[in-house]
């Protein structure tokens with residue numbers, strides 16, 4: 001009678017391994033005939049076995065199509081082309097009448113054709129791993145596939161057909177007995193499950209995980225496996241009445257000590273039964289079942305990504321994306337000989353799942369593992385081993401130090417050259433003029449800076465070394481954890497390493513603080529140097545002279561490109577205005593330039609009565625409907641004090657377009673108005689209140705400065721003469737008016753007009 005799959009098989013039930021069950025497909029054949037003495041190749045591909053379970057009663061009742069066909073002992077075809085039944089009409093065969101028939105993928109895989117029992121599967125896939133384990137190689141077997149595809153059946157089995165885990169363990173104990181004459185064995189096991197991204201110890205549910213040791217007899221080991229299986233999370237689903245809702249990882253740690261030579265070999269065997277992938281849309285689960293399914297799929301997706309990265313030979317493999325992949329890190333691409341059993345269902349009901357599993361199986365075939373034999377000389381005690389590792393690390397550190405020092409020397413040289421160049425630039429050829437006292441002071445400061453730099457490099461070097469030391473200690477600690485024995489020496493070594501790690505961390509923090517302090521001191525010296533250069537009279541004048549030179553490399557005062565030509569621009573503009581050449585766009589452009597020169601960047605609009613402010617005219621016109629009707633506003637330049645500029649404006653805001661009624665202001669104490677006042681002599685500024693209601697004038701206007709007005713009054717023909725020349729130039733060049741205006745502006749900004757209007 002078939003019992004629950006939780007009823008793990010014990011060695012006493014071994015006699016009943018007879019029932020034939022499935023077809024097995026081997027994608028890459030196992031290393032058959034590998035004997036105990038054979039050393040495995042250092043790099044080998046993952047061995048992949050595809051196992052197809054028989055159709056279950058549900059699939060048979062639904063009369064599903066068979067989508068997996070075994071061709072021969074090396075070939076499997078997914079979704080084969082079926083021989084269609086010919087359709088005859090009036091005795092004539094019709095083509096294309098079977099419209100319900102699906103198209104076929106006809107994908108080919110290598111396989112083995114015979115129906116196999118779990119034991120046969122074990123012989124072909126996992127048996128040889130025992131030999132590798134005895135040689136000191138890590139090995140792992142994992143079952144992959146959709147829910148209900150037969151993973152647990154393969155790994156755990158039933159009382160009648162014990163699974164791979166049981167068979168492997170049985171063989172391991174056989175080997176253990178065979179080799180116990182020449183070797184001492186120590187075994188430890190762990191049985192974990194990853195459920196909803198949480199790792200649980202199946203042997204000790206509840207408290208935190210710990211390594212279980214000294215499973216000395218097979219019976220003890222099997223009872224532990226049975227105990228763990230009972231604790232595993234299972235729930236009935238549509239696809240499987242006893243669906244495993246977690247990934248189960250059973251690990252055996254083996255340490256072998258050769259009695260004659262004292263050589264120690266360690267190895268780790270992992271047997272992994274993954275939870276089955278399922279399509280959320282197909283299952284329609286809600287609540288806890290849905291969360292489980294989502295977590296299962298998430299971790300399997302992460303596993304798929306790792307398989308893809310490893311198969312493509314990428315350097316970064318995203319093991320950290322899930323707990324499962326972190327646990328399988330060793331088993332997939334690392335120091336491990338791996339067998340993957342891809343379980344699939346033959347029926348069209350699981351068409352997509354079978355296809356996806358086969359696709360991953362094909363990818364996984366490409367993964368290469370990098371195997372190393374875990375051999376330790378037993379003559380050495382654990383503490384000796386640590387000592388040896390530390391010596392090697394010291395050597396490593398000193399070599400890296402030498403390299404780092406070389407780098408530091410180069411850096412120092414570079415820094416010194418830079419300082420020297422800085423010094424030469426400051427003193428330059430004129431150093432003869434510079435007093436000895438100053439030179440001495442500067443030399444001192446530069447020497448001080450050099451010292452600081454040396455100290456900084458020293459600190460950086462020490463930080464690097466401490467960091468490296470800490471990392472190596474951490475690695476040693478991790479390796480030490482791999483020993484399955486828990487001797488007092490091991491505990492002592494753990495404690496010592498822990499202390500060293502604490503010290504290293506403290507040192508690193510202290511060094512980081514020192515580095516920051518030294519940086520601060522260096523900056524202080526730089527400031528002192530700058531002050532010295534600024535203060536010292538010879539250098540001061542020299543610096544000023546240098547600063548005036550256009551090719552001077554030092555920082556120069558930022559001058560707005562139009563700033564220097566403001567007066568000239570203004571003069572040009574006034575002249576053009578006088579002759580009625582000013583277009584609206586030219587006026588706008590000119591005003592923009594003028595604002596830029598005056599630094600009027602943050603123009604604020606405010607209601608003269610209530611003091612309500614808005615940031616721009618555009619904002620008022622578009623967004624602020626009630627404010628459109630405001631009749632009077634004034635604009636103030638907020639930086640008036642600092643810029644020595646005030647700018648006041650009265651605006652009539654019609655709904656469509658705000659219109660400037662008048663504005664006035666002072667720039668560097670000089671008064672200007674818009675629209676210009678009526679022609680009259682006199683320099684006294686007019687009161688803004690008098691012009692409040694004036695309409696803007698589009699006609700010819702006066703120069704905006706009082707001095708300009710005065711000049712114009714004195715010589716009314718002067719502008720005519722000047723513009724006569726310009727007009728002549730325009731005539732000769734045949735330029736349109738716009739070009740002429742642009743030309744005025746362009747020339748003005750390049751100083752050309754300055755000569756003509758001087």
Ligand SMILES: Nc1ncnc2c1ncn2[C@@H]1O[C@H](COP(=O)(O)OP(=O)(O)OP(=O)(O)O)[C@@H](O)[C@H]1O
Nearest residue numbers: 021022053147148149150151152153240243244276
């Ligand atoms: N090769 C096989 N021969 C006979 N029966 C099988 C075989 N493989 C699976 N079965 C049966 O199919 C059913 C589902 O198998 P199993 O529980 O191993 O699936 P699973 O892949 O572990 O599913 P889940 O991921 O949901 O746990 C079980 O009743 C099992 O006995």
